[in-house]
Amino acid sequence: MRKPGMSVRLKLTLSYAGFLMVAGALMLAVVYFFLLRYVPWVVVTSTPGMMIPGRTDLIEAFAPKIAWMMLFLLIFGLFGGWILAGRMLAPLTRITHATRKAASGSLSHRIELEGRADEFRELADSFDAMLARIEAQVAEQQRFAANASHELRTPLAITQTLLDVARNDPDHDTRELIERLHYVNGRAIDLTEALLLLSRADRRSFTREPVDLSLVAEEAGETLLPLAEKRGVTIETAGQVAVTIGSHPLLLQLTTNLLHNAIVHNLPRNGTVRVHTAAFAGFVVLTVDNTGERLSPQLVATLTEPFQRGSQRIHRDHAGVGLGLAIVKSITRAHDGALSLVPLPSGGLRVTVQLMAAPPAVG
Missing domain, CATH: 1.10.287.130 (Signal transduction histidine kinase, dimerisation/phosphotransfer (DHp) domain)
Incomplete structure (x- = not known):
């Protein structure tokens, strides 16, 4: 627990007042050094009875006025600084209030700060x-x-x-x-x-290393080849070298889940699964297409939710546990990638995983 101290508003007020006092003192110093320095301390005249004020006389005349002016600057700085600091910190007060509500469990509260775009906004x-x-x-x-x-x-x-x-x-x-x-x-x-x-x-508790998605796709395809042959599904793998930085076991699991879903949720016979990898400037892409029945966009939007299954597409022998695409989504997010699911007009589903490309090797 920290000890209580001055509020930010009070600190800003004192800062404004102090700055104003320093500015006033500098102004008086300029007047003294650039004007009064040319006035002698005592002026001696040859004309009897004629008095010309010297520097001492001027200082004695203006000293009370200077004191009153400095006092006025202090009061004006404190009063004006307090008002200005309050107006400046008003958005921060709303943000603090929202933070406390969020800390108490009210996550639906929003600040919705109006006004022009600035740091507080x-x-x-x-x-x-x-x-x-x-x-x-x-x-x-x-x-x-x-x-x-x-x-x-x-x-x-x-x-x-x-x-x-x-x-x-x-x-x-x-x-x-x-x-x-x-x-x-x-x-x-x-x-x-x-x-x-x-x-x-x-x-995200995994070790990152260079991973070629094309090799991962071939490995997953070989693993699931017996299942594809049993169901009469043909796996077509093509594309180019697509190297990213990530976990090889997790990316292999991601690809395996995509291929498994594409095989299981396919046509009863003579189905096809197409796997394609590509590399672009700054990112790589893994795409898995399959044949099958037509899917509505509303159904496709729910497939990455945990335990969400398309009931008309389930086969009892390999129904899964309803986490296949949820795991794909989680692995993609852990690798700072993007996942998209698009139903194909002719039937089936296209799943695209976009990940950051590995930096080019030096040397």
């Missing part, structure tokens, strides 16, 4: 934008926590039901029970690992 607008982002993130975290609790509770409830049935019916087929428990437990593990990966990406 810029600060107020930046603070309003920060509050809007925090409010959106808090709301997103609350929805995420509620959805995660629901998703984690589902496999536990199913497991509890299966165990209750087995306990009440000792003659129940244990092989079927074990298979169903194995499937439910696997889903719970996948969900937990996805949540941990999402948390890791949000914390």
Whole structure:
């Protein structure tokens, strides 16, 4: 805890008054050194009875007036400085009030400072934008926590039901029970690992290194080739070297999630997934297109939300846990990139990830 001190308004008031006093003193010094210095201290005249004032006489005549003038400057400086400081600090008072409301949990309050653009207006607008982002993130975290609790509770409830049935019916087929428990437990593990990966990406706790997205795309394509062949989906990979700076495991996970979604949510047969990488001035792009049914822009806008699934596009054997694109969004954001999802007119989805390009190698 800091000790209480003078307010900023009082400090500014004293500064204004002090500056005015110094300016007055300098003005008097100029008058003295550039005018009175040419007046002798005592003037002696040859004419009897004629008195010409000297420097001493002038100082004695003007000294009281100078004192009154300095006193007036002090009072005027304090009074005027107090008013000016109050008007200047009025926006800061509103910003402080908004900060205290935000600290108490009221994130919906905004400063909305009016007037022309200046430093205080810029600060107020930046603070309003920060509050809007925090409010959106808090709301997103609350929805995420509620959805995660629901998703984690589902496999536990199913497991509890299966165990209750087995306990009440000792003659129940244990092989079927074990298979169903194995499937439910696997889903719970996948969900937990996805949540941990999402948390890791949000914390940005990873080592950055040069990563070629074209090689990452080839690696992800080879990993998911058996799944694509099983579903009759063709993977087409093309493009150029696209080197960025980031985490190779996270970017591989990002690409794998995109390819997995593109394969699973595709045509029942003879589907296609196209992966393309490109490098431009200052940034690189990874694009994944797939064939499939037509998607509405309203549905596409919700696909990156955690646990949001297009119910008509789910296949039971690889339904996922509803975090695939949410993880892609989080990894992209952790790499200071941009993610866009666009439904294709002929059906399917185009996902584009734009990241900063790696600086050119020196030497």
